[in-house]
Amino acid sequence: MAPDVLLALDYGGTKLSAAIVERGAHEWRALERVASPPQHDARYEQTTMCALARKLLGDATPAAMGISFGGPVDAARGRVILSHHIPGWEDTPLRDQWHAAFGAPVSVDNDANVAALGEYTFGAGHGGASLLYVTVSTGVGGGFVIGGKIYNGADAMAGEIGHTICDPRGPVCICGRRGCVEAMACGPAIVRDAGERLATNANAVTQLRELGGTRGNLTAADVARAANDGDELARAVMEDAARALGFGIGTAITLMNPVRVVIGGGVSKSGERWWRVVRASACSNTLPQMRVEIVPAALGDDAPLWGAVALAEGSIRE
Numbered sequence: 427m428a429p430d431v432l433l434a435l436d437y438g439g440t441k442l443s444a445a446i447v448e449r450g451a452h453e454w455r456a457l458e459r460v461a462s463p464p465q466h467d468a469r470y471e472q473t474t475m476c477a478l479a480r481k482l483l484g485d486a487t488p489a490a491m492g493i494s495f496g497g498p499v500d501a502a503r504g505r506v507i508l509s510h511h512i513p514g515w516e517d518t519p520l521r522d523q524w525h526a527a528f529g530a531p532v533s534v535d536n537d538a539n540v541a542a543l544g545e546y547t548f549g550a551g552h553g554g555a556s557l558l559y560v561t562v563s564t565g566v567g568g569g570f571v572i573g574g575k576i577y578n579g580a581d582a583m584a585g586e587i588g589h590t591i592c593d594p595r596g597p598v599c600i601c602g603r604r605g606c607v608e609a610m611a612c613g614p615a616i617v618r619d620a621g622e623r624l625a626t627n628a629n630a631v632t633q634l635r636e637l638g639g640t641r642g643n644l645t646a647a648d649v650a651r652a653a654n655d656g657d658e659l660a661r662a663v664m665e666d667a668a669r670a671l672g673f674g675i676g677t678a679i680t681l682m683n684p685v686r687v688v689i690g691g692g693v694s695k696s697g698e699r700w701w702r703v704v705r706a707s708a709c710s711n712t713l714p715q716m717r718v719e720i721v722p723a724a725l726g727d728d729a730p731l732w733g734a735v736a737l738a739e740g741s742i743r744e
């Protein structure tokens with residue numbers, strides 16, 4: 427089987443996934459996914475991922491491998507720069523390590539870029555010449571695909587739409603600046619904004635008060651659900667978050683003029699109203715001659731794995 431099989435790996439931070447697929451196929455031959463324990467390190471991830479790959483492949487060698495990594499990657503050199511969550515990944519030659527293990531061509535990139543390539547090749551971006559992928563969950567990440575290739579930029583940092591600024595006087599972002607899209611539109615930003623409004627509107631009637639006050643563990647999904655139930659405070663929170671995201675997407679559209687923008691991540695499941703505000707806000711921040719085609723991601727959690735398949739295929743052609 428080996429010459430026709432591609433191996434796809436996804437280092438997801440909280441989970442590790444590995445899959446094999448026959449070249450040209452659109453369904454997995456086999457997929458393995460394991461949740462990582464709360465405290466773990468790079469060595470644990472490497473040992474576990476190696477075991478998953480061996481379980482899928484046996485003694486066979488894949489035709490090529492693609493790897494998605496949840497952190498900054500120097501794709502040209504095939505090295506992980508670091509992980510923001512898992513210790514021990516600093517300056518790791520991931521491509522060379524896997525090449526040494528299997529002797530097959532290996533290509534590696536960061537998860538937002540690889541997911542972008544996955545959606546471009548197999549998902550919601552299929553058929554277009556260019557794509558901007560945006561993922562909105564605990565942060566806001568992004569990736570550009572132009573002419574079938576990930577655009578990495580000079581410092582392997584391209585596509586950081588989450589850290590474009592939409593309000594210079596807005597809340598402080600994890601990057602240290604103010605009013606980044608991420609600081610206003612990601613899940614934790616939605617929860618923070620809801621908490622602040624609850625504190626400053628002591629008399630507002632809202633179902634979030636019980637969720638946020640009594641339980642003390644409000645989630646962005648709770649706020650989205652309340653907004654869709656007609657809760658006014660929740661609706662204002664969701665609309666402001668959607669407006670900030672749409673503003674950032676509009677900026678990106680103005681610079682790049684992509685055929686399509688694909689949005690994935692948990693917050694993108696916030697309902698029709700959220701999508702309407704994102705689209706309207708993006709539209710108002712682009713030139714009228716530009717297309718604003720903004721659609722939901724199609725591949726869900728598998729986007730990085732399918733992107734890894736496309737990376738593997740590309741590494742054979744190179």
Ligand SMILES: [Zn+2]
Nearest residue numbers: 589599601606
């Ligand atoms: Zn930022």
